Amino acid sequence: MTSNKQGYSLVERYLPYLLIAPALGYLLFFIGYPLTQGVLLAFTDQNGHFTLQHVYYLLYSPSSNFWPALEDTLALAAVIIPIQIMLALGFSLMLSANFKGKDMALYILIIPLTISDVAGGLIWYSLLTANGFFNKLFMALGIINQPIQFFGYQFRPMEFIAIVLAEVWRATALVFVIIFAGLQMISREYIEAAEVFGAGTWTKLRHIIFPMLKPSVQTALLIRTLFAFQVFGVVMVLAGRDIPVLAGEAYYEQTILYHYGVAALYALIIAAISVVIGYIYIKMFKAQYLKEVAM
Amino acid sequence: MSTPGETPPIRYYLLRIVFAGIVILSCTWVLLPIIISILYAFSSPQDFYSPKEIIPLHYTLSNIQKLLALGAARATMNSIIVAVMTVIFSFALGLPAGYAFARFAFKGKDSLKLLIIGLRMFPMLVIAIPLVTLYIKLGLNDTLLGVALAHTTMALPFVILITSSIFVSVPIELEEAGYVFGLDRKQTFLRITLPLALPGLTAAAIFTFIMSWNEVFMAAVLTLTNRTLPAFILTSAMAAPDIIKFAASFIMILPALIFVFIARRYLVSMWGITVR
Amino acid sequence: MVDVRLRGLVKRFGKTIALRGIDLDIRDGEFIVLLGPSGCGKTTTLRIIAGLEKPDEGRVLFGEKDVTYLPPKDRNVSMVFQSYAVWPHMKVRDNIAFPLKIRGVPQEEIDKRVKWAAELLQIDELLDRYPHQLSGGQRQRVAVARAIVIEPDVLLMDEPLSNLDALLRVKMRSELKKLQRRIGVTTIYVTHDQVEAMTMGDRIAVMNAGKIQQVGTPEEIYLKPANTFVAGFVGSPQMNFFDATVKLDGEKLLDAGEFTISLTGDLAAALKDYNNKTVIVGIRPEYMYPRELAPKNMIGPEIKGVIDFVEALGSDTIIHLKVGNKHLVIKISGSHHYRIGEELTVIFGLDKIHIFDKNTGRAII
Ligand SMILES: Nc1ncnc2c1ncn2[C@@H]1O[C@H](COP(=O)(O)OP(=O)(O)OP(=O)(O)O)[C@@H](O)[C@H]1O
Numbered sequence: 001m002t003s004n005k006q007g008y009s010l011v012e013r014y015l016p017y018l019l020i021a022p023a024l025g026y027l028l029f030f031i032g033y034p035l036t037q038g039v040l041l042a043f044t045d046q047n048g049h050f051t052l053q054h055v056y057y058l059l060y061s062p063s064s065n066f067w068p069a070l071e072d073t074l075a076l077a078a079v080i081i082p083i084q085i086m087l088a089l090g091f092s093l094m095l096s097a098n099f100k101g102k103d104m105a106l107y108i109l110i111i112p113l114t115i116s117d118v119a120g121g122l123i124w125y126s127l128l129t130a131n132g133f134f135n136k137l138f139m140a141l142g143i144i145n146q147p148i149q150f151f152g153y154q155f156r157p158m159e160f161i162a163i164v165l166a167e168v169w170r171a172t173a174l175v176f177v178i179i180f181a182g183l184q185m186i187s188r189e190y191i192e193a194a195e196v197f198g199a200g201t202w203t204k205l206r207h208i209i210f211p212m213l214k215p216s217v218q219t220a221l222l223i224r225t226l227f228a229f230q231v232f233g234v235v236m237v238l239a240g241r242d243i244p245v246l247a248g249e250a251y252y253e254q255t256i257l258y259h260y261g262v263a264a265l266y267a268l269i270i271a272a273i274s275v276v277i278g279y280i281y282i283k284m285f286k287a288q289y290l291k292e293v294a295m
Numbered sequence: 296m297s298t299p300g301e302t303p304p305i306r307y308y309l310l311r312i313v314f315a316g317i318v319i320l321s322c323t324w325v326l327l328p329i330i331i332s333i334l335y336a337f338s339s340p341q342d343f344y345s346p347k348e349i350i351p352l353h354y355t356l357s358n359i360q361k362l363l364a365l366g367a368a369r370a371t372m373n374s375i376i377v378a379v380m381t382v383i384f385s386f387a388l389g390l391p392a393g394y395a396f397a398r399f400a401f402k403g404k405d406s407l408k409l410l411i412i413g414l415r416m417f418p419m420l421v422i423a424i425p426l427v428t429l430y431i432k433l434g435l436n437d438t439l440l441g442v443a444l445a446h447t448t449m450a451l452p453f454v455i456l457i458t459s460s461i462f463v464s465v466p467i468e469l470e471e472a473g474y475v476f477g478l479d480r481k482q483t484f485l486r487i488t489l490p491l492a493l494p495g496l497t498a499a500a501i502f503t504f505i506m507s508w509n510e511v512f513m514a515a516v517l518t519l520t521n522r523t524l525p526a527f528i529l530t531s532a533m534a535a536p537d538i539i540k541f542a543a544s545f546i547m548i549l550p551a552l553i554f555v556f557i558a559r560r561y562l563v564s565m566w567g568i569t570v571r
Numbered sequence: 572m573v574d575v576r577l578r579g580l581v582k583r584f585g586k587t588i589a590l591r592g593i594d595l596d597i598r599d600g601e602f603i604v605l606l607g608p609s610g611c612g613k614t615t616t617l618r619i620i621a622g623l624e625k626p627d628e629g630r631v632l633f634g635e636k637d638v639t640y641l642p643p644k645d646r647n648v649s650m651v652f653q654s655y656a657v658w659p660h661m662k663v664r665d666n667i668a669f670p671l672k673i674r675g676v677p678q679e680e681i682d683k684r685v686k687w688a689a690e691l692l693q694i695d696e697l698l699d700r701y702p703h704q705l706s707g708g709q710r711q712r713v714a715v716a717r718a719i720v721i722e723p724d725v726l727l728m729d730e731p732l733s734n735l736d737a738l739l740r741v742k743m744r745s746e747l748k749k750l751q752r753r754i755g756v757t758t759i760y761v762t763h764d765q766v767e768a769m770t771m772g773d774r775i776a777v778m779n780a781g782k783i784q785q786v787g788t789p790e791e792i793y794l795k796p797a798n799t800f801v802a803g804f805v806g807s808p809q810m811n812f813f814d815a816t817v818k819l820d821g822e823k824l825l826d827a828g829e830f831t832i833s834l835t836g837d838l839a840a841a842l843k844d845y846n847n848k849t850v851i852v853g854i855r856p857e858y859m860y861p862r863e864l865a866p867k868n869m870i871g872p873e874i875k876g877v878i879d880f881v882e883a884l885g886s887d888t889i890i891h892l893k894v895g896n897k898h899l900v901i902k903i904s905g906s907h908h909y910r911i912g913e914e915l916t917v918i919f920g921l922d923k924i925h926i927f928d929k930n931t932g933r934a935i936i
């Protein structure tokens with residue numbers, strides 16, 4: 001009887017670990033193994049000897065697109081993220097007011113959350129292509145008399161704009177949800193107190209709302225920056241390799257050129273960038289946030 | 296003489312009109328592209344290629360049919376299979392872990408949770424490339440199971456965190472009442488906790504389904520002939536005429552739109568959890 | 572400084588009606604207390620005066636100016652929020668300075684006033700902390716300090732002392748009252764603490780269920796409650812109520828069943844419309860005495876009962892007396908030894924009884 005009881009409590013004691021172990025083991029294997037394998041692929045040749053040939057190819061080969069890809073990935077992020085933050089802030093402030101149909105507006109604004117980057121790209125393709133909605137509309141209105149071309153290698157700047165539009169349209173919802181959740185957490189009374197003491201709209205925004213939203217905006221920034229280095233589907237749909245991006249180059253090296261080592265190197269680079277960004281975030285913002293705004 | 300009490304209402308109404316305009320504009324910004332792309336997906340080719348018909352007047356199912364004949368039918372089926380497998384795997388593994396985080400105090404809990412949160416930020420697409428080598432060895436390359444296993448890696452941290460927060464929201468007193476009336480831990484879980492958590496878990500499952508349904512990079516890298524829908528679109532449908540592409544985008548967003556509608560109550564909080 | 576007039580304020584939140592027509596005139600420089608049970612609409616009234624809420628009906632006037640639709644920032648009011656609303660991202664110092672900064676007060680003056688307010692509220696040690704490093708009571712004092720650093724036309728305080736310990740509360744009461752006298756600001760003060768209301772208010776407005784029940788000086792509210800609600804809400808322990816039938820034919824008396832109360836001439840005259848009808852009689856516990864403790868030449872009705880329960884509070888003794896089916900509470904000062912089960916005769920002055928209409932609850936005398 002006693003042994004039975006002890007066995008029971010032993011199971012109880014280790015139960016949480018037993019429950020977590022399968023998931024954790026799975027994750028560690030499916031992330032740990034590929035990462036190790038990735039390092040092997042990236043730094044060895046067919047015979048398993050150490051080599052830097054993939055690194056040289058990536059950095060210096062005329063057929064490698066690494067530098068343009070890094071540049072365009074960064075450029076896209078630099079243009080898209082600020083627009084998204086501004087728009088999301090605007091939407092959030094808009095929905096913090098009370099009005100009829102507010103719930104409806106909220107649901108509409110978050111629809112793009114569930115739309116994939118591939119679909120988002122295709123949707124904007126249907127709006128921007130030569131026979132697309134906007135070209136037809138503007139021609140009918142007499143604003144233009146021949147279609148504006150958005151797609152094709154010779155129109156790379158326009159392709160860039162198309163990607164920006166599609167990404168802003170699709171992924172602003174994510175930033176919005178984060179910032180809106182942050183705004184919801186600010187008790188209305190904090191804002192009302194400012195009003196009572198004479199604050200106008202701008203003072204309220206600058207001294208109360210923005211400072212209290214800072215943690216949410218930082219989180220949104222982090223998530224968006226991480227995602228920016230994984231941008232793939234939209235770019236492939238709207239521009240192919242005309243506008244190279246890191247994930248796109250990885251895909252191309254892997255599936256078209258069969259440069260497994262180079263593709264693995266791209267993967268490692270994306271992983272490394274993400275880890276560094278995440279680390280900086282935790283170091284810089286999280287600590288400060290915990291200190292100041294632990295309500 | 297106008298009293299100050301009467302002037303504000305006029306400004307008040309003006310402001311309200313401007314405000315309503317902004318709301319409508321914002322909603323249009325989101326809805327218009329979806330509506331147009333759906334209309335174009337069903338547009339007759341004549342209407343689409345005629346510069347005059349901004350909004351098509353004649354509609355047809357032929358775009359969808361042509362797309363399905365091109366291989367999208369199978370790809371859609373594949374996508375559904377992969378997504379369902381992903382939901383099953385990630386819940387089988389993630390639900391117990393989520394429950395453990397919600398209901399037990401144990402050594403190392405905080406660091407383990409932090410690890411999961413960290414892993415959720417990890418760009419999972421990078422594991423696809425090295426996985427190919429392993430999959431070739433295991434005979435998993437170009438199989439739906441292989442894709443589902445990779446998608447499970449992507450979904451698992453999310454499932455653990457979300458189920459944990461769902462279980463936390465089930466009052467512990469209700470479980471304790473279960474113990475008091477003679478149920479053991481397993482019975483309490485099955486008869487009390489699980490039913491109470493079910494709506495939230497359903498929404499989380501839907502969300503996981505969409506995650507897998509939408510994923511393109513891993514699917515495109517890990518398959519060759521057994522394409523999922525997004526991978527199929529990326530590799531094959533991009534060569535098709537425009538109007539076929541619109542049909543593809545319609546099939547892609549259809550489940551998303553249905554699920555947004557079903558799970559809309561949970562959507563904001565769920566994303567809140569995934570990104571916090 | 573202005574007088575504040577509320578005219579027929581009605582406020583609905585969906586199906587609940589928070590205010591059902593509030594009329595109140597508050598004089599320039601007056602300290603008025605809104606007193607009432609939880610949920611009666613006190614906070615809602617304050618929020619409408621502050622401009623944070625628009626009434627569905629009715630007007631708010633500051634002096635001659637209709638401010639019903641004026642946004643809060645243009646009203647020059649100041650407020651202590653019930654939940655404090657001390658901004659978590661600002662240090663205590665910046666919280667208190669905020670209203671001054673908005674008004675463009677020079678930095679030197681700001682420092683001086685912040686120091687003054689912080690000292691008054693005994694939080695000068697805490698100026699460089701963040702709110703999350705403070706206790707509830709300290710946070711509340713920050714909220715009060717922030718409200719008094721400026722000189723508003725109207726000062727609104729929503730239970731500003733509710734979270735302080737007894738000692739500090741008593742001290743703060745007199746400090747706030749002195750301060751208000753000195754700067755002469757029209758003050759509307761919400762509380763559900765009667766003692767606070769009685770000691771601080773120039774006048775008290777007793778509210779219940781979205782309506783004002785009575786407005787008057789503390790004495791008027793206590794001595795001449797306008798209805799059973801006010802009579803029951805003000806005073807502790809609660810006033811004793813019992814039903815009695817008015818008998819004016821033959822011997823004039825109130826028949827309560829277990830006992831009767833003989834009526835004098837003017838009381839009988841006041842009740843002449845109620846002959847043979849039931850009224851509610853009220854008598855405060857502190858005006859009933861055991862016969863042996865009654866003032867020397869006191870004459871009045873006597874009631875005999877059995878002691879049910881005794882609460883010895885030290886300074887006071889509260890006796891629960893059973894009289895047939897009725898239950899009376901008597902409060903006497905000092906500590907006395909009464910045994911449960913003992914018989915006791917109590918006496919009270921006829922001039923201390925209140926008589927209310929059974930249907931409307933309104934005071935007849
Ligand atoms: N924003 C709101 N939405 C819905 N109902 C509300 C709202 N604010 C107040 N109420 C309702 O209006 C009534 C009056 O509320 P109010 O806050 O004015 O009460 P109060 O007298 O201040 O109570 P307390 O002493 O508990 O603070 C209550 O029934 C309350 O539930």
Ligand SMILES: [Mg+2]
Pocket residue numbers: 613614615653729
């Ligand atoms: Mg209140």
